[in-house]
Amino acid sequence: MKSIAILESGFDKELELQIAPELRAGFPSPAEEYLQDSLDFNRDLIKHPESTFYGRVIGDSMVDAGINDGDIAVIDKAREPHNGSIVVAYVNNEFTIKYLDTTHKEEGYIELRPANPKYKPIRIDEGDDFEVWGVVVYTIKPWN
Amino acid sequence: MTYFAVVDCDNCYVSCERVFRPDLNGKPVVVLSNNDGCVVARSNEAKKMGIKAGTPYFKLAQQFPDQKIAVFSSNYELYGDLTARVMTIIAQQAPEYFRYSIDEAFVVLKGMEEVDLKAWGENLYKRIKQGVGIPVSIGIAPTKTLAKMASHFAKHYKGYNHCCLIDNSEKRKKALKLYPIDEVWGIGRRYAAKLDSLGIHTAFDFAEKSREWINATFNKVVVLRTWRELNGEDCVPNDEPAKKKSICVSRSFPGMIGDIDQIKSYIANYAARCAEKLRKQNTVASVVGVFISTNPFREDLGQYNNFAEVNLLTPSNSSITIVKKATEALEKIYRTGFQYKRAGVIVMSMDTGGGIQTNFLDYDAEQFEKMKRLDKVLDRLNKVNGTETVILGSQQFRGKDSSGKATRFADAIKHEFKSPNYTTRWSDIIELM
Numbered sequence: 139m140k141s142i143a144i145l146e147s148g149f150d151k152e153l154e155l156q157i158a159p160e161l162r163a164g165f166p167s168p169a170e171e172y173l174q175d176s177l178d179f180n181r182d183l184i185k186h187p188e189s190t191f192y193g194r195v196i197g198d199s200m201v202d203a204g205i206n207d208g209d210i211a212v213i214d215k216a217r218e219p220h221n222g223s224i225v226v227a228y229v230n231n232e233f234t235i236k237y238l239d240t241t242h243k244e245e246g247y248i249e250l251r252p253a254n255p256k257y258k259p260i261r262i263d264e265g266d267d268f269e270v271w272g273v274v275v276y277t278i279k280p281w282n
Numbered sequence: 283m284t285y286f287a288v289v290d291c292d293n294c295y296v297s298c299e300r301v302f303r304p305d306l307n308g309k310p311v312v313v314l315s316n317n318d319g320c321v322v323a324r325s326n327e328a329k330k331m332g333i334k335a336g337t338p339y340f341k342l343a344q345q346f347p348d349q350k351i352a353v354f355s356s357n358y359e360l361y362g363d364l365t366a367r368v369m370t371i372i373a374q375q376a377p378e379y380f381r382y383s384i385d386e387a388f389v390v391l392k393g394m395e396e397v398d399l400k401a402w403g404e405n406l407y408k409r410i411k412q413g414v415g416i417p418v419s420i421g422i423a424p425t426k427t428l429a430k431m432a433s434h435f436a437k438h439y440k441g442y443n444h445c446c447l448i449d450n451s452e453k454r455k456k457a458l459k460l461y462p463i464d465e466v467w468g469i470g471r472r473y474a475a476k477l478d479s480l481g482i483h484t485a486f487d488f489a490e491k492s493r494e495w496i497n498a499t500f501n502k503v504v505v506l507r508t509w510r511e512l513n514g515e516d517c518v519p520n521d522e523p524a525k526k527k528s529i530c531v532s533r534s535f536p537g538m539i540g541d542i543d544q545i546k547s548y549i550a551n552y553a554a555r556c557a558e559k560l561r562k563q564n565t566v567a568s569v570v571g572v573f574i575s576t577n578p579f580r581e582d583l584g585q586y587n588n589f590a591e592v593n594l595l596t597p598s599n600s601s602i603t604i605v606k607k608a609t610e611a612l613e614k615i616y617r618t619g620f621q622y623k624r625a626g627v628i629v630m631s632m633d634t635g636g637g638i639q640t641n642f643l644d645y646d647a648e649q650f651e652k653m654k655r656l657d658k659v660l661d662r663l664n665k666v667n668g669t670e671t672v673i674l675g676s677q678q679f680r681g682k683d684s685s686g687k688a689t690r691f692a693d694a695i696k697h698e699f700k701s702p703n704y705t706t707r708w709s710d711i712i713e714l715m
Binding site (some may be wrong): 186188191192194195196197199210211215216226231233235269271 | 366370371414711714
């Protein structure tokens with residue numbers, strides 16, 4: 139069973155800080171041996187191709203995170219989710235994309251937080267049948 | 283001592299469906315054969331309910347009224363993609379591996395004498411379960427036959443935490459005593475019946491017999507080899523499991539060969555033989571694997587063995603395709619500087635449910651399109667000139683309608699309950715609310 143790894147830091151909406159070091163980490167390692175080759179998204183950005191899946195965003199619950207209706211989310215199932223990760227979870231018979239907030243894990247619950255004041259966080263109590271399905275590593279946004 | 287691990291996906295097709303339907307965990311799920319004919323895969327809950335493999339679909343509702351059973355048509359594209367992901371993770375974690383069916387592989391745990399194998403297996407389970415979402419059972423033992431048995435215990439007893447390691451004689455004996463003889467690799471139904479009549483019911487009864495008794499009773503190399511394997515002596519060649527579960531053509535070269543082009547010509551021959559066999563069985567392959575090895579008896583020369591596989595998104599049995607894919611696989615593993623002695627090609631087909639006549643055309647998208655066009659022409663011909671003026675030789679359907687006429691091709695392929703192709707079609711990717 140998948141367990142949620144906890145980072146003992148507060149929930150942090152400053153997503154930039156979380157993502158920036160990961161991005162840097164994502165680039166060089168797989169690419170090193172291909173330095174002469176041209177850049178390739180699949181090769182250079184997808185760390186775990188065997189664990190990477192895609193999903194299409196429906197609705198506006200994550201707009202303030204810059205994730206809009208119709209965006210394609212790149213989901214890595216091999217990656218451990220942390221507090222503040224954007225994750226895909228299966229709740230109430232559907233897949234949902236939200237921030238993972240494990241701030242209250244000690245108090246017996248975690249939350250899936252939308253990035254839109256119109257929506258309420260989804261509260262998951264200890265003992266609920268719940269799993270983080272995967273961690274969102276990129277979103278692809280069509281501009282036209 | 284070198285150990286072997288057998289890695290086996292649990293209820294493979296059902297587990298593939300559940301990756302995208304976590305709500306079905308813990309609930310009875312079945313997958314139907316191609317054409318929605320009968321049950322080919324069952325979840326543990328479905329097995330507990332008493333649903334038997336091969337149950338015709340129409341009988342499910344009669345036999346289990348008022349019971350909720352999730353039913354899926356086979357989605358080979360999805361199963362092919364997800365099992366390939368499982369194999370990729372195995373390959374990453376294994377010094378050497380051989381896939382021998384769509385959902386099983388064994389690993390040669392070479393050079394891992396210092397490694398805690400139980401922890402290695404549990405870690406592999408975790409990586410596959412988390413990274414792909416498919417549960418596997420892992421058996422580890424000094425021989426392939428014992429490892430296969432161990433994987434059975436890993437699957438059926440929760441206490442093993444998905445990985446059963448047989449690393450001493452007590453564990454080996456305990457497992458042998460609980461293992462029915464007809465489940466043992468290399469025994470088969472024919473020998474099992476004879477053994478049963480001789481009062482040998484478990485693998486332990488068999489393993490405890492003397493070598494002389496085995497030889498006198500069977501005089502068969504295969505049986506003796508199984509006996510030796512159960513007693514902890516590794517003697518099943520690496521390509522053997524694939525021969526049982528898949529189509530495998532492997533030979534030793536007349537001499538030793540270092541040149542890739544020369545090896546390619548042998549591989550092409552083996553691959554073409556495989557394609558012929560597929561067509562004969564009226565099945566298609568979804569995976570083409572190739573292995574090469576140097577001569578183990580020439581200890582003075584460098585030793586190298588490897589295996590690689592290539593997946594076919596659209597399964598096929600055409601010689602051209604199979605040969606092309608086999609060549610690709612060879613190129614992945616060929617290394618210069620070695621003298622090769624033996625090579626083989628393994629093609630793995632999907633289990634489509636033996637009882638139902640299958641037609642390979644319904645797997646091949648391109649063929650299927652052509653077929654549909656052809657169908658239109660046939661319909662027109664038959665409409666103008668009377669029913670069954672022209673029928674297809676390749677059809678071979680048993681299905682007849684009430685008037686005894688052959689069912690039309692397009693109508694004969696049923697996949698009413700097919701899940702989306704979540705991983706292979708942009709139109710089918712999951713929706714995130």
